[in-house]
Amino acid sequence: RAKGEGPGRSSIFDTSMHDQVRERIELEVALRQALAENQLRVHYQPLVRLETGIPVGAEALVRWEHPERGAIPPMTFIPIAEDAGLIGSIGTWVRQEALRQLGVWRSEGVVRDDFYLSINVSPRQLNEPELPLIVSGEMLRYGVPAHCVALEMTESVMVDGSSVTARVLFELRELGVKLLIDDFGTGFSALGYLRRFPVTGVKIDRSFVIGLGVNVEDDEIVRAVVAMSHALGLSVIAEGVETPLQREALYAVGVVNGQGWLWGKAVPASEFAERWHKDVIAGPPEVQVPAITS
Ligand code: C2E
Ligand code: MG
Ligand code: MG
Numbered sequence: 038r039a040k041g042e043g044p045g046r047s048s049i050f051d052t053s054m055h056d057q058v059r060e061r062i063e064l065e066v067a068l069r070q071a072l073a074e075n076q077l078r079v080h081y082q083p084l085v086r087l088e089t090g091i092p093v094g095a096e097a098l099v100r101w102e103h104p105e106r107g108a109i110p111p112m113t114f115i116p117i118a119e120d121a122g123l124i125g126s127i128g129t130w131v132r133q134e135a136l137r138q139l140g141v142w143r144s145e146g147v148v149r150d151d152f153y154l155s156i157n158v159s160p161r162q163l164n165e166p167e168l169p170l171i172v173s174g175e176m177l178r179y180g181v182p183a184h185c186v187a188l189e190m191t192e193s194v195m196v197d198g199s200s201v202t203a204r205v206l207f208e209l210r211e212l213g214v215k216l217l218i219d220d221f222g223t224g225f226s227a228l229g230y231l232r233r234f235p236v237t238g239v240k241i242d243r244s245f246v247i248g249l250g251v252n253v254e255d256d257e258i259v260r261a262v263v264a265m266s267h268a269l270g271l272s273v274i275a276e277g278v279e280t281p282l283q284r285e286a287l288y289a290v291g292v293v294n295g296q297g298w299l300w301g302k303a304v305p306a307s308e309f310a311e312r313w314h315k316d317v318i319a320g321p322p323e324v325q326v327p328a329i330t331s
């Protein structure tokens with residue numbers, strides 16, 4: 038009970054806490070069942086070249102359609118999965134499903150040879166010493182080369198990560214997998230980890246993209262992030278691009294790749310292939326990160 042709160046207040050507090058706990062337990066039970074009964078899905082959102090609007094890859098995003106409650110957003114169930122020790126199983130399922138799908142797309146000629154899938158990984162998964170071996174086995178099994186796989190992780194992985202995590206990241210990088218910092222800029226962390234860990238790119242968080250072209254500070258922040266990233270040889274993807282104005286502003290400050298509703302939401306694999314395969318087949322390959330000048 039919080040200090041200084043009267044009994045009346047704390048009972049309201051207790052009731053709502055109770056509801057929250059009950060809700061959480063219900064979702065945890067339902068999530069276990071969803072996993073066991075194969076109710077989870079993976080949707081794919083294009084990662085495009087700003088210049089052409091052609092996808093260079095896609096992000097795999099997990100989806101859960103609850104039988105009674107409908108779609109439950111990952112922002113709600115991923116934290117529960119993390120607390121309940123389910124994130125390892127969910128992460129493995131999403132990764133295998135995504136790699137299997139990419140293997141199919143590659144063998145059917147739906148995507149170019151350098152088209153990559155970007156898969157979200159939680160800190161807990163990166164603290165598993167066997168992960169690199171497992172991922173390399175999966176890539177072999179589904180016929181997906183390492184340069185067609187990116188793993189997205191938040192800054193907290195680098196900041197709080199154990200020595201096991203560090204080794205896992207170096208081994209994954211050694212395999213040739215891309216390692217991207219998700220929601221870049223939201224972690225309030227020192228940037229030293231960009232030098233210490235084998236990161237290959239950053240995804241600029243949507244919160245910095247929203248004000249582009251309207252708010253001069255946001256333009257300058259993104260410009261600085263791009264300059265630094267390119268100087269360090271890191272790729273840059275802008276998240277949450279919704280308007281042509283944002284696209285123009287990103288292009289103007291040197292961002293090469295973007296992701297957002299301007300081009301398309303995450304959709305099931307069949308819809309993704311239908312919508313994008315002509316572009317992905319015909320389109321030019323991904324440009325290299327600009328060379329360091331001066
Ligand atoms: P994220 O990795 O930063 O993914 C981007 C989120 O932004 C996705 O939300 C995507 O649908 C949304 N988004 C994309 N473009 C736009 C846009 O133009 N405007 C707006 N407003 N939103 C946009 P989603 O799919 O709800 O996923 C939320 C978060 O859940 C993800 O954020 C990621 O942190 C987590 N997540 C999703 N799938 C997985 C997974 O398989 N494993 C793990 N560990 N986390 C996942
Ligand atoms: Mg992500
Ligand atoms: Mg992201």
Ligand code: MG
Pocket residue numbers: 219220242243276
């Ligand atoms: Mg984000």
